[in-house]
Structures are given as C-alpha cells and as structure tokens.
Amino acid sequence: MLIFRVIFLAIAVCLGASQALAEVRNVRVVGNGAPTRITIWTDTAQDPRAYMVEGAAGRSVVLPLRGPASERSGTGMGGVPEWAVTGSELRFNLDRPLMVTRVLTLPPTGTATEHRVIIDLDTVSEARFASVARRDMRQLARALTARNEAGQRQEVAALKPGVAQKKYVIVVDAGHGGKDPGALAVTGKKEKDITLAAALQLKELLEADPRYEVRLTRETDTFIELEDRVTLARNWGANLFISLHADAAGRDSVSGASVYTISARGESRIDKEASKNDWEIPLEDGTAQSITGILKDLVKRETKTHSAEFAELLLPELQQAGPVLRDTHKNAGFYVLLAPDVPAVLLELGFLTNRDDANRLQSRSGRQKSMAAVKRGIDRFFIQQEKLLADRSG
Template sequence: MAASAEVRRVQVVGNGEPTRITIWSDTAQDARAFLAESDGARSLILPLTGVIAPRSGDGMGGVETWALSDDTLSFALDKPLMVARVLSLPPAGNEPLYRVIIDLQTVSAARFSSVAKRDMRKLGALRAEEQKAAMNLEMASLRPDAPVVRSKRASGQKYVVVIDAGHGGKDPGALAITGGKEKDITLRAALALKKRLENDPRYSVRLTRDTDIYIEHEDRVTMARDWGADLFISLHADAAMSPKTSGASVYTISANGERRIDKEANKNNWRIPIEDGAPEQLSGILKDLVKRETKTRSAEFAEMLLPELEKSGPVLRNTHRNAGFYVLLAPDVPAVLLEMGFVTNREDVKRLQSDKAMDKSMTAVKRGIDRFFDKQDVLLAGQG
C-alpha cells in the first residue's frame, strides 16, 4: 500500500486565459490530469498517490470547486477548459514541498468533449492498472515468500458464472420446425454447460432457472448482480423467415441498449458501488467508467467465444452482433446473449436436439469462458 501523504494546499488563480492550479504535497506526485464529461457536467481529474484526507474548496477562472477524496483530486469546471501544461516540481530553495502545476486554457465545448472522451479511456486504463497493482500487493502480503498467484483464486475465491436459460414456463420461445420448444433447448444447454463448468475448480456456477418456470427479465439481471456475477451468459435459439438461415451468433449491448441502462438501473436499484464520500460529480464519472469497462469486457468475451463456437458448428456471418436485449443491461456485469442456432433450420434443430452435438457446443462455450478468465488471471496477477 502506498505511504500516507498529505496535500497541504490547493490554489486556483486566473481567468481561463490561462487558469493555473497549484497543488502542494509533502510527497512527490506523478502529475497526470484528465478531462471528463458526464451528463453535461465537466471536470478535471488528478489521480494522486497515497492521499487519504478528504477536503474541498472553491476555485475561479472556470474552476467552480475542487474536492479531494480517495486518492483523487477533482475540479468541477463551469466552462470548457483544456490542459495546456502539467508540471511536477520537487522542493527547491525556500519551497519545502512538492508541487504540481496545471495550466488550463479556454476551448470550445466540442473540443472539450472530444478530449474528454479520450481522457476517460486513459483514466479507465489507469484505474485498471492501479487495481491490478493493489491486488498484487495484497497477494504478496499474504505470502511474502511466494510468487504472486493468480487473480481471485489467490484468496480462495471462484469466478461466478451465471447461466440464463432463455424463456421458460408460460413463455415457450420459438417453436422448432421439427417439433419442440426453445425453452426446453435452452434449459438442456444451461444444465449441460453448468455440468462442465462445475468440473473446473475455478468456477462457481448459478442458474437463473433449472426447471420449466418463467422468470422476468429484470429478475434475471438482479439475480446475477446479487450473486456477484463475473460473467452472465443468456442462452437462446433463434428463428428466421428463411429455413436456410443457420448458425450461432453472439450479441452484446448496442448503443440503443446502453441508453436504457441508467433508467433500468434506477428502476431496479442496480447500484454501482462507489466509495462513500466521493463527490457527486466524480461518482457519476466513475460509474460511467464502470459501464464502459463492462461493455469492453462483454465484447472481449464475445470475441473469445466466437472462434470456439466455429469449431463446434456453423456460425452466422457477422457473428458478433449488437442488440438492446434486456438481459444485457446490467451496468457492471459483463454479459452476452448466445443464439445457439435456428429452430427454423432442420440441420440446426437436429444439432440442438442431439445430446452429442449439445455436448460439443457447450464444451466450446466452456473453452471460450476459460480463455476469458485466463486473460483476467494474467491481467490481475501482472504476470503477462
């Protein structure tokens, strides 16, 4: 853990042409400043090292207020400003403290938004690296004489995989061309995948349903979040107008779906956990980063799953697709919807209703899951 540090003073002067922020600290800081924008609110984020004391104050020259909380110094901006220069200075002469100096210039709103999008990606990557480093230190402290072990398994935890068998009960789903119902196919697939995953000590597996019952879409997402899911997979079988259409496909959240997340999260109390005491504006930015990371990880899993599916059977062209399916709306759980094939295609139905072919298909899904968490292990352990 980083040594405790103290920010002794924060000063904001100027009128935007330029505005200068100066931070005095009793330890050296890696001066990196990031612009951020969320729901029209603009801010400047400065990650710090080891600072724990919350403080706040007023600004000027386009800086409305500032707040220090949990290793982050955030500045609320009341007009678009651009970082022109960042300096990190050691103690010198009559100045016994370390200083970080940030010069800001007024820019257009469009320019600010463009840079803020870029900076939020950079800040998200930085936070991920910090989380990785913190976990490594924690692992090392448990066994200082041993090499850093891998990811969640270091503390005896397992990756939680939630498998959602689509439809069920009063909702039969699509009807197969040769007879049978989608809800039965998805349940067989879910039970088969669960069996394979449970043979691997890395995983804890939960099913949203293991019998022929109907569960509301929002309840499926809530279950996954309550179980602390690291990955959510919703299993389905597709239908098409043409009986010639066949093959598997994988869906992740679309842009339209993303626009529904906040509304449904508020409606269902899907709260993203943010450290208590964080300023409201900063909390909004951090929540946006969580949602971006979740979307990225969902897409990463989809891209790892597809090559494995191709080994087990046909897949559609443009196999990785986007949609606003409700089960993909969790703000903080990587999720995909897997269409295993088409019940309107005779060959696909034959494959979906065959125990041998289902075994092959779910083994492929298991390999995709393994690849996804293998990558998480490497990233979190820092042993890539």
C-alpha cells in the same frame, strides 16, 4: 470480484499522478466510412474509451493514452484522412461525421507482445455527431481534470483492489421458460426446453472445474421476468452472465450460432433501468461525490468492453463446434444485456427453423459440443483477465 479489481486498477492508472511512457507502435485504418475500423497497437494496455470531439479545427476522435508517447503521424482512409500522436493523446481527424460504435481493448495473444485497441466507426448525421460530441467533450474534460488532480485526491488512493474471490461466478440464463415457449423448432421442440437442457449441461461442465461457481436463473420450466434475471446475476456477484437462446428465421436455409453484446441504443437505457431496479454500482466508502459519476461511467465502459472481449474470444471456439453466421458478433439492446457492472452476452445457439441446427440442438451430443466450446471461451476470458490484472498490478 476479479472484474472490479481490474476496473479499479484501470481507474487508478488512468487517474494516477505518475504515468508510464506509452508507445504507439502501429495504426491501421480500414473501411469506407460506413463502417470504418481503426486498429492501434501499443506496448501497454489502454483504456476502452474514445471521445468524439468537434471544434474550430473540425471533427475528430480522441483516444487518451496512459502517459506521454513519442510523436508520430500517418494517413488513413474511409473518412479518417490522417491521425497523429501528440503528448498523451492519439487523435484521428475526420472528413465527415462518423460515430464511435464500439471500442475494444485486447491483450497480447500467442507470441505477440502488443496490446490492441479497436475503434469501430459508422456514418451518422451532422446533428447526431454534434450532440454526442458535446457530451463526449464534457466527459473528456472531467476525466482529464480528475487525472491532473489525482495526486491531491486521497479518495482515489482509497480505491484499493480487494481480495479476489476463490471462484469466478458464472450466471447461465436459459432463455424463455414457463408461459413463454420461445421459438418452435421444425422438429416440434420448443426453444425453452432446448435452452434449459443446454444450461444444465453447461453448468455440469463448469462445475467440474474448481475455478467456477455456477448459478442458473432457472433450473425448471418456469417463467422469470427479464429484470429479475439481471437482478439475480448482480445479487450473486456474477463475473460473467450468459443468456442462452435459439433463433428463428424466415428462410429454413439460415443456420449457425451468433453472439450479441450491448448496442449503443441499449446503452442509452442502462441508467434508466438501473435506477428503476436499484442496480447501484458499488464504490468504496468515502469516494468523493465529485468523481463518483466519472468512476461509474468508467465501470460501465469497462463492462461493455469485457462483454465484447468475451464475445470475440468465444467466437473461434463456437466455430469449432458447428456452423456460425457470417456476421457472428452482433449488437442489440436486449434487456438481459443491460446490467451496468456485469459483463454479459446473449448466445444464439443456432436456428430452430433450420433442420440441421434443430437436430443438433435437440440432441445431447450436439448441445454438449456447443457447451464445451462455451466453456473454452470462458476459460480464455478469465485467463486473459488474470494476465491483465497481473500486468497492471506489477
């Protein structure tokens, strides 16, 4: 599976004994603390994990770098007064408790040569910061210990990338179905029928491309439990999971598509649901028990990052197909986003309470335009994953 090849290559680089020099080319902090966004430009790909730290020196957010970097520092804003690169870490000092809500890693696009790391922060209580910081500092210590001892660990060397699948497995989930009709359109159409029609059209588009194998969680008007939808995707070895829905609002003027990825609250449910449904993250046989937890945590973090990356690549394509909400990329704890090792998004195609959206989504041509946009987003996502794999293995 391509995603896991990328993940394990990232782990090997993170924990490997030899480290290439990293160059932090630029840092920008924007916002007022609620929220604040940090953007980092580097010459090499970085890992999607930032740690909240609290100690005698105060509060900070630490981004471990993939190797030593030239020392530099600068000023920020929005609760982040200053930052500094020291050794193999980039540290952002905080003047108030701020929570890391999302970390994105983006490869170069167009003619750009820099990789980007985006860290989103938001206001949180002192007690909440202290609680998360205690957990993060333990995880950071474990990760650094594993990195320092990696040269002596043959178990990590055993994590060799396998042979990529000939096709990417895309699982398309038509929301609702059977006894669950979903939202009702102003035109009288049911959400479950619109999502199924869209899923079948997306399947047709994707299967015309030899790169993809497509599985549908339902192909008829049947009801599928939420946990079964996720289980099916994992059993099929999904590289990407897309759940299709149509929204409803209290005002008929609200229109446009939106994309959801996992929220922090949703993340807190993953381990419980994984244990309940036997969603075990596969690791190489012989992996030492002492690093199993670290590797599984990295897989979950990388999965969350890939989900967000796909959402960001999908949005500009959706904008070409029809209206989108202003706050287009949202976070939520929807059950279908809880797989620990399958990148997943929930796509709201529009608002059935808006007549224009409803008419667009109940017409084959309107759905086809949206599904063509989704297909282009999928293409962009896997092209970037292939490039990332080539960069890391080269």
